[in-house]
Amino acid sequence: MTGPTHGTAPGAPSSPPQIALLLGAVFLVYLGQMTLNPIIAPLSREVGLAEWQIGVTISTAAVVLVLTSQFWGRRSQSWGRKPVLVAAFTLAAITMALFALVSHLGMIGLLTGTGLFALFVLLRGVGFGSAIAAVPPTAQAYIADVTDDEATRVKGMAGIGAVSGIAMIAGAVVGGVLAVGGLIVPLIAVPMLLFAGLVLIAVRLRREPRHELIERPARVSPFDARVWPFLLAGFGMFTALGFIQVITGFIVQDRLGLDARMTGVLTGAALFAAGVGLVVAQAVIVPRSGWSAPTLLKVGAPIAVAGFAVYAVDGGPVLLFAALVVMGLGLGIAMPGYTAGPTLLVRREEQGGLAGLTTATTGLTFVVAPTLSTALYGVWAPLPIIIGGVIMAIVAVFVLAHPRFRRPPAPPADAGA
Known part of the structure; x- marks a missing residue:
């Protein structure tokens, strides 16, 4: 890699990397987001919003994330990780506290239409979307900055996926579980989790x-010859995921014939199943396999295809949960290949821009997929x-056929845009 290991200047004293702390920040922001996911479908029906309106809300968050991720990724290298993350968690906590209030007013009929x-x-789209856009590229750029070989970097990027899972x-x-006490309970819990992340970053993270x-x-241009095949594979993977992620709550409710409260509980169980597959892949299979980034894509994509095939069949709760486990396993194997692969091909000063680009x-x-899938x-x-x-x-055919995923990567110093 171009640039000194651990992101320090030559001859400067090196501080121990704080990868675990950055992963903790990623965990808390995703925990806030994922705590909301089991209740978003029943919440929409409880407050009188149509399915497509929830799709538009999620798509708006995706648009904001696309527009701001490269900015945040580069700012994490020029301003530093701590200022970026403090700003992100502050915005996230405030917007989700207001979202809980608005949802409550909707549930009691004081806000409608x-x-x-x-x-x-x-709030959920623009505010929270711009906040969470800062966290993944900051963590990815940091891991790329403090690792200097493929195996270590793949493990670090898999760590981001593992904590996400x-x-x-x-x-x-x-x-x-909180939905058992009513939909408002998890809505209140989300800003509290984000505030805990803010305190952790403000107190523990070094500048x-x-x-x-x-x-x-x-x-970094999305058309850069070094990175576009990885970006295209990632775009396909996450588009496929976007087509089923938002509708999972509706699938659970309609296939199993549940009311709003039990839908929240069983959707939580369904997402739990997907998360189990993801964590097994990224915390166990990826670190122990020693596979290269392209190999991870070539192994994970076909497994995910099998999960989608099973998920399309209305065969009761056991088959539904099994399909989500298989999908989580396949995507969990493939994702570190997508995030780590291009980082091995670019220079240190490009890592923040690249991290923002992969996040974008x-x-x-999720700009089109949630709205289109709900429609x-x-x-x-x-x-x-x-x-x-x-x-x-x-995607599975593409990563098996394209030359970028067959030959070993060239060193960053030799790669051209």
Whole structure:
């Protein structure tokens, strides 16, 4: 890698990396998000919003994430990780506290219709979307900065995926269990979790010395020959995921014939199943396999395709949960290949821009997929699952066929834009 190990200037004293603390920040922001996921479908029906309006809300968050991720990724290298994360967690905690208040007013009938929908979009979409956009690229850029070989970097990027999966499991449990006390309970818990993350970052995270920062981090083009095949594979994977993620609550409610409260509980259980697959993949399989980034993509994508195929079948709760475990396993194996692969091909001053670009690529998939999937679900319930499975199959063929995933990566110093 170009640049000194651990992001320090030559001859400067090296501080121990704080990877675990950065992963803790990623865990808490995703835990807040995932705690909300089991109740978002029943919440929409409880306050009188249509399925497509929830899809638009999630898509708005994705648009904001796409527009701001590269900015946050580069600022994490020029301002430092701590200022970026403090700002992100502060904004997230405030917007989700207001979202809980607005949801409560919607549930008791004091806010309805267009006004309620607009506040959902503003708070959950714009506010929370811009806040969470800062966290993954900051963590990814940091891990790329303090690791200098493929095996260590893949493990570090898998760590981000693993804590995301653990957050999915924990959020499914927390959101589902708290929903037993009413939908407002998990809504109150989310800003409290985000405030805990803010305290953790403010108290424990070191600020980098000025010599460790990069005054003008470089932009990375999505058409850069070094990275676009990875971005295209990631775009396909997360588009496929986007087609089924938001509708899971509706699938659980409609296939199993549940009321709003039990839908929250059982959707939590379904997301728990997906999270188990993800964590097994990224905490056990990926670190122990020693596979390269391209190999992870080539192994994980076909497994995910199998999960989509099973998920399309209405065969009761056991088959539904099994499909989510398989999907989580496949995507969990493939995702570190997507995030770690291009970092091995770019220079240190490009890592922040690249981290923002991979996060933006992920977010871009949620601009259209949630809205389109919820609309298609209203036409025919299996349709968004089938489309997601076809997209995932195209990704599997692409990573098996493209030369970028067959030859070893060139050193960063030799790679051109």
